[in-house]
Amino acid sequence: MATVSIRDVAERAGVSVGTVSNVLNSPARVSPRSVERVHAAIEELGYVRNDAARQLRAGRSTTIGLVVLDVRNPFFTDVARGVEDEAAMHSLSVILGNSDESVEREAAYLDLFEEQRVHGVLISPYGDVGPRLARLRSRGTPAVLVDRMSPDGGFSSVSVDDVAGGRLAARHLLDIGRRRIAFVGGPLDIRQVADRLVGARAAVEAQPDARLEVVELSALSVLEGRRAGEALLARPAAERPDAVFAANDLVATGLLQALVMQGSVRVPDDIALIGFDDIDFASAAVVPLSSIRQPSQLIGRTAVQLLIEEARDPGLAPRQVVFQPELVVRASTAAGGSRNETATSAH
Structure with missing residues (x-):
């Protein structure tokens, strides 16, 4: 027809x-x-x-392109919700792309957004996207980094201090008396994971009788967390860590599943466990998870606000907005398995 x-x-x-x-x-x-x-x-x-054609003739789209690392991760789902809510307040719509931690997929979405001449691009980068974003900006399309600081300050960004978050998580484990701590997460070339490890190392190195083991994963997923948990359980009891800092709550969930299903290890008595992101499921787990909270929806909303500012005035200097994480203590690290929830901010 x-x-x-x-x-x-x-x-x-x-x-x-x-x-x-x-x-x-x-x-x-x-x-x-x-x-x-x-x-x-x-x-x-x-x-x-044909609204797309009309927008192209006008030289300005009413669509924002958003690329996240893993749309299955509830943290990024919440970020996207914040982006969508703020965009709607400015009569803008959102196209969501999932890079799935793939440089090729990330590049393909940037190609699509460039072809569509979107109003702007929000991206939680996996590869080195700086040159590509610079090209987009030179053609009138602003870009803002999400959940990642701009390495050289060349682009506006909205993020959480992941180093502080890692330090906060490890310091909490040390404060409850744990000394054999394992950091479980990866790939380590994901900047957020690497920064959380840097913070954890700093906290452990400041405690002379503590040590930190790194267990690198191929993905930040429940399945990878479960595999890591099974590997820890396969060790003799004396060689297991007495605490685990998981790089995100999905990994922590998988670890918890492995530990609980096996039955011979008690959380937190034998192994204390803390995650990162404080997704909704963390508080509803069979053993409620302690976690490092990020203001996920606020991150998304703030990123849209920065993008709109730059679209209106391309001459604005890039801004780096960094939120401080919070420690949320639940049963997975609480003495005696307490279900009380408390939160403290990083300093």
């Missing part, structure tokens, strides 16, 4: 193409009778306006 054009509508309504355009964009400039005839023709022919 052939696509109905604005010219077809004009012919059916017995008016000019310009009149149809005015009805669609500035109806106050057209007589009520002509408006009625045009709308009747639109309904009869099933005409759907």
Whole structure:
């Protein structure tokens, strides 16, 4: 079936193409009778306006492109919700892309957004996207990094202090008397994971009788966490850590599943466990998880605000917004398995 054009509508309504355009964009400039005839023709022919083409002619899209590392991770789902809510307040829509921690997929989404001439790009980068974002900006498309600071300050960014978060998690484990701590997460080339490890190392190195073991994973997933938990359980009891800092709550969930299903290890008595992100599931786990909280929706909303500011004034200097994480203590690290929830901020 052939696509109905604005010219077809004009012919059916017995008016000019310009009149149809005015009805669609500035109806106050057209007589009520002509408006009625045009709308009747639109309904009869099933005409759907090509909004993308209209935006391209105007030189400005009303769409934001958002690329996240893993859409299955509830943290990024919450970030996307914040982006969508803030965008809607400015009459903008959002296209969501999931890079799945793949440089190729990340590049493909940036290609798509460039072709669509989006209003701006929000991205939680996996690869080195700096040169590509610079090219987009040179063509009038601003970009803001999400959940990642700009390495050289060349782009605006909204993030959480992951080093402080890692330090906060490890310090909590040390404060409850744990000395054999394992950091479980990866790949370590993900900047957020690497920064959390840096913070954990700093806290452990400040405690002379403590040590930190690193267990690198291929993905930040429940399945990888479960595999890591099974590997820890396969060790003799004396060679296991007495605490685990998981790089995110999905990994912590998998670890918890492995430990609880096996039954011979008690959480937190034998192994204390803390995650990162404080996703909704953390508080509902069979042993409620302690975690490092990030303001996920606020991160998304703030990123949109920075993007809109730069779209309005391309000459603005890049801004780095860094939120401080909070420690949320639940049963997985609480003495005696207490279910009380407390939160403290990093300093």
